[in-house]
Amino acid sequence: MTSAALHPMLHQWPVLPRDRLGLALWRSDEIAAATGGSASHAFEAAGVEMDSRDVKPGDVFIALKGEAMDGHRFLADAFARGAIAAIVDRPIDRPHVLVADTRAALIALAHAARERAHEAVRIGITGSVGKTGVKEAIFACLDRASRGAAHRSVRSYNNHVGVPLSLARMPARSRFGVFEMGMNHAGEIAPLAAHVRPHVALITTIAPAHIENLGSLEAIADEKAQIFTGLVPGGVAIIPEDSEWAERLKAHARSCGAQIVTFGRAASADVRLLDAIPASSGGALVTADLGDRRVCYTIAEPGEHWIVNSLGVLAAVRAAGGDLGAAGLALAEMGGLKGRGARHRIPARSGSALLIDESYNANPASMRATLKALSQTPARRRIAVLGSMKELGDFADAFHRQLAAPLAEAGVDHAILVGAEMAALAEELGKASPAELGKPLSFAHCHGPAEAIAALTAYGLAEGDAVLVKGSNWVGLGRLVSHFTDNAPEAPSAGG
Structure with a gap:
């Protein structure tokens, strides 16, 4: 692939030398x-x-x-x-x-860091699902092209303290800065965007995360769109065209004077998926139309949601003036993050089993996406360890019950449900007929991680099994992951 500016205005940034080892921050x-x-x-x-x-x-x-x-x-x-x-x-x-x-x-130190690194292109990322993974992917793409001159927020440092801290850590010689912004309540995104003042602002998707506090998907979309209020004049707003809230997001972007770039499967998307061929290693070979050219690249991360995510990543990299060829190489080599898709080989009868660590966060959209990815993972048996989804308020029972169909569609053989809110799903599975589930699906409902560890141990993992572990971080399923993965090697990423 070759690099070209989708928005030439953002391509005028000079190349900065790499920081010397030992240079003081x-x-x-x-x-x-x-x-x-x-x-x-x-x-x-x-x-x-x-x-x-x-x-x-x-x-x-x-x-x-x-x-x-x-x-x-x-x-x-x-x-x-x-x-x-x-x-x-x-x-x-x-x-x-x-x-x-x-x-x-x-905050003052953060703003000083932003101003002294005035030649760096700043990218801000928010959304209901996929913020951290997309942030890491954009960083990997830009860091590869700039030979280590990209900076990003670490972990999920995306709140009123984490964002200023991430800015304060940005070296003066940075060419790119990539910052994640999250929220639990209305009014939290705009101040974060004001700190970062991004040149490029990307929304991954809109889903019912934190709906307990926001009240509706419309309110969630409106709050996420506040990232555009921080854009520098003429900045670029990158919007998921497939979202039912795309036009609402575009209206917010226009009111902020932003240039708009869309991504997705829709024919109207500026960065549009043309084809995705599953790879035997779990990722996919993707062909995308960027308007003036077509590009073909490999993504290591499994799951259809990552195919669409990669389109947003390409849109952001191109808008920031990054190199698309380097981006393609970086996407092919990315492995899963701890708690967000990392894959481990764990001991099992007659060999080893695959454990997919998605224990850091969960909401209805990400649950469905990861279960679908599990269905595409070759396995002797598929086991899902699912923890409660938090901050759903009065919608909690309904959203948990609705996971019965994705479980069945994923071909799950055994489910371990963890947390009080999962009682609704246990009840739904208990009354479902074998015809509704498509195949026998056994399940156990546990109060916490210790019981879940015992239940998974008792189930008896064997060579070729695949285990998905996903839930809100509050549930503590990271303890289960650690129990089974301590001293176990990570599975090779799909990109090798």
């Missing part, structure tokens, strides 16, 4: 100037951290104060782990920058 005088604070000593920080448990040697630790916790209590731990200094609101006897308010200081 922040100097003490820069932090003081950005935050309006005063530095007790001269120092150079290699990183910025807000959790003392994650501090690495050379980091500056920000002692944030929350409703239930004060980061100043963990200063000793941060310095013991190698912090070179701290940002604090009271003097201490170690190197520090004294500020009036540490949370305000974090």
Whole structure:
């Protein structure tokens, strides 16, 4: 594939040299100037951290104060782990920058990082499903092309603290910055977009995640569309054309003066799927129409949802001025993320079984997508360990019951349902006839991860079995994954 600018305006960014090893992220005088604070000593920080448990040697630790916790209590731990200094609101006897308010200081540092890396193209990502995976894919594509000059938010640092922290960590020489933005309530996306000020803003999809707090899918679409309010003048809004809310999202984008690019299967999409041939390794060979050209590339991630995701990734990479050839190579090599699709080979009778770790998050749309991906996974038997979906409010019972059909369609042989909300699905499966399910489907309902571990152990995994583990993080199914995968190797990604 070759690279071309979908929007030439965004292709004028100069190529920046790669950071030299050992180049400081922040100097003490820069932090003081950005935050309006005063530095007790001269120092150079290699990183910025807000959790003392994650501090690495050379980091500056920000002692944030929350409703239930004060980061100043963990200063000793941060310095013991190698912090070179701290940002604090009271003097201490170690190197520090004294500020009036540490949370305000974090935001000021984030904005300073954004401004000093003024030649970097910033991409913002939100959506009900797939934010983190798409963020990682866009980062992989841009990082490969820029030879390590791309930056992104790590993990799911996508809230009012995580987004500023991710910005504050952006090196001055970055060519690209990729930032995830999430929400639980109305009014949370716009402030995040204002911090990032993206050149490109992508919405993955609209689905009933957090519907308990938002009340309707219309409200969810309206809140996600607030990412466009932060776009720089003439920025690009990337919208899923297949969504029933596409026109609503486009109206929001137009009101913000954005250029609009759509992606999907629909004939009207700007980045349109032409063909997808399943690969024996689990991914797919994809052909897409980008308007002025057709491209063919391989994706390592399994599942039809990733085929559409890849179209959004290409749209974002092209709008940001990235290289499409490098993007194709990166998509072919991507493996699953911990809790979000990582694949492991675990011991089983006569050999090994495949465990697919989707334990970090779940909502009705992502449950259906991953169950469909499970149906396309070659297996002797298919086992689904499903945890409760949270923040569905009065819709919870109905959405859990509706998983009976996707379970049956996926050819699941045995289901382990975990959590109180899964009682509705257990009841639905209990009253379904064999004809409705299409094949015998046994199930067990467990209260928590410990019971689920026992149930899966008792089921007796054998060579060739495939186990999907998916649920809201609150359910704790990561414990089950760790139990079966500790000291077990990750399965090779589909891209090798």
